[in-house]
Amino acid sequence: MDKITTTIRTEKEIHSEIMNLVKEWHAVKFAEKKFIPGQTYINYAGRVFNEEELLNLVDSSLEFWLTGGRYESLFSEKLNEYLRVKHSLLVNSGSSANLLAFAALTANELEKINRRLMPGDEFITVAASFPTTVNPGIQYGMVPVFLDIELGTYNIDVSKLEEAISPKTKLIMVAHTLGNPFNLDAVMSIAKKHNLWVIEDTCDALGSTYNGQFCGTVGDIGTFSFYPAHHITMGEGGAVVTNNSILKMYLASFKDWGRDCWCAPGKDNTCGKRFAWELGSLPKGYDHKFIFSHIGYNLKITDMQPAIGLAQIEKLPEFVQARKDNHRALLEGLQPLEKYFILPQATPQSDPSWFGFMLTVKPDAPFTKQDIVIYLEEKKVATRNLFAGNILRQPAYTNIKHRVFGNLTNTELVMSNSFWLGVYPGIDKLRRNYMLEVISDFCKRF
Numbered sequence: 001m002d003k004i005t006t007t008i009r010t011e012k013e014i015h016s017e018i019m020n021l022v023k024e025w026h027a028v029k030f031a032e033k034k035f036i037p038g039q040t041y042i043n044y045a046g047r048v049f050n051e052e053e054l055l056n057l058v059d060s061s062l063e064f065w066l067t068g069g070r071y072e073s074l075f076s077e078k079l080n081e082y083l084r085v086k087h088s089l090l091v092n093s094g095s096s097a098n099l100l101a102f103a104a105l106t107a108n109e110l111e112k113i114n115r116r117l118m119p120g121d122e123f124i125t126v127a128a129s130f131p132t133t134v135n136p137g138i139q140y141g142m143v144p145v146f147l148d149i150e151l152g153t154y155n156i157d158v159s160k161l162e163e164a165i166s167p168k169t170k171l172i173m174v175a176h177t178l179g180n181p182f183n184l185d186a187v188m189s190i191a192k193k194h195n196l197w198v199i200e201d202t203c204d205a206l207g208s209t210y211n212g213q214f215c216g217t218v219g220d221i222g223t224f225s226f227y228p229a230h231h232i233t234m235g236e237g238g239a240v241v242t243n244n245s246i247l248k249m250y251l252a253s254f255k256d257w258g259r260d261c262w263c264a265p266g267k268d269n270t271c272g273k274r275f276a277w278e279l280g281s282l283p284k285g286y287d288h289k290f291i292f293s294h295i296g297y298n299l300k301i302t303d304m305q306p307a308i309g310l311a312q313i314e315k316l317p318e319f320v321q322a323r324k325d326n327h328r329a330l331l332e333g334l335q336p337l338e339k340y341f342i343l344p345q346a347t348p349q350s351d352p353s354w355f356g357f358m359l360t361v362k363p364d365a366p367f368t369k370q371d372i373v374i375y376l377e378e379k380k381v382a383t384r385n386l387f388a389g390n391i392l393r394q395p396a397y398t399n400i401k402h403r404v405f406g407n408l409t410n411t412e413l414v415m416s417n418s419f420w421l422g423v424y425p426g427i428d429k430l431r432r433n434y435m436l437e438v439i440s441d442f443c444k445r446f
């Protein structure tokens with residue numbers, strides 16, 4: 001009888017074959033589809049990727065480390081390098097990033113310098129918010145103080161900011177609306193004068209700069225989202241960044257159950273005295289891995305998410321450029337329709353990495369926002385509202401304890417008259433021109 005010889009292939013050989021199959025899969029499954037005007041839906045945002053994201057994702061899953069590891073460190077380093085910031089921590093969403101940024105400022109250690117956020121304290125924000133920019137403060141029992149936004153930039157109206165501050169104010173927590181930086185000079189100087197923390201919700205503004213500095217790195221803490229609608233994606237995911245090494249320690253602790261130990265997942269004894277600590281009224285030598293110095297959460301990420309993110313962040317400069325180009329082209333193309341719309345304006349001293357193109361139907365226009373939005377959606381052009389509109393009108397927020405400073409006139413107008421269009425890199429010149437054509441056809445009816 002013939003002897004059967006089986007060849008056992010090496011890990012490397014099998015890995016290489018899987019990777020080749022992934023490339024083939026990508027080419028077939030995600031082959032580019034032709035754009036057919038009026039039939040192909042032009043989304044407001046979406047994933048833009050090639051085989052590299054899939055290769056990294058499969059590589060990470062084959063490694064089967066699962067929790068944050070090699071890819072998390074690599075992505076974090078790249079993000080720090082890109083943003084020119086000292087520290088970044090990855091979390092499972094932009095909302096978690098906001099929660100974590102907020103929680104770090106409730107650290108008991110901050111009591112010594114009278115800057116610990118406490119229930120009953122106030123924080124300043126805007127009523128035209130994404131819910132999870134304001135939720136952490138409300139959930140903790142703080143009182144939001146809502147300011148209006150400016151038309152055109154759709155950012156916090158800083159002319160009222162200083163007046164809105166009371167002896168209870170401890171924090172300013174606002175977003176850079178649709179990628180357009182808020183007036184960081186004014187916010188930072190008022191915050192410094194009144195000893196307030198600043199959390200920059202940069203979930204929609206990765207790559208935007210103000211005075212040449214990246215948004216998210218100017219305030220005490222910045223937050224980012226990597227949900228598919230955002231500048232780069234890892235499915236679900238987010239990051240918190242800071243240049244403050246003490247805040248970084250609190251962030252790391254609140255992210256990882258509130259523990260005192262700072263070992264990475266799967267590592268032990270990074271401090272070199274795992275069984276020699278004596279903290280609180282715990283027995284001397286109690287395992288540092290199980291000492292909790294904050295009332296924390298688990299907001300950690302898996303390693304498969306930053307594996308995707310690592311391929312995405314390599315593309316970030318070209319993504320940012322595409323967003324800027326699309327925004328500029330839409331702005332130029334819609335200039336002749338200025339009698340109907342308030343067109344978007346970049347905040348002075350800023351270079352926005354736009355998230356969307358905002359249009360406000362002027363109150364005296366011969367049509368309503370509803371009319372044009374329905375028309376655009378029929379013509380397969382996606383539109384979006386500015387998030388929650390006036391958040392105080394949302395069912396969940398009608399009875400919250402809050403203060404409104406001044407009026408919310410512009411917020412109200414934005415809720416009823418504004419909508420935004422996509423500028424994401426999946427929109428090319430053909431799609432952009434189609435969008436312009438459809439808007440102009442609509443306006444020609446009046």
Ligand SMILES: Cc1ncc(COP(=O)(O)O)c(C=O)c1O
Pocket residue numbers: 093094095096098130132133175201203204225226227237238
């Ligand atoms: C300004 C702002 N903050 C926070 C978030 C929350 O991010 P995530 O969806 O990753 O939780 C979003 C979501 O789009 C956002 O637009």
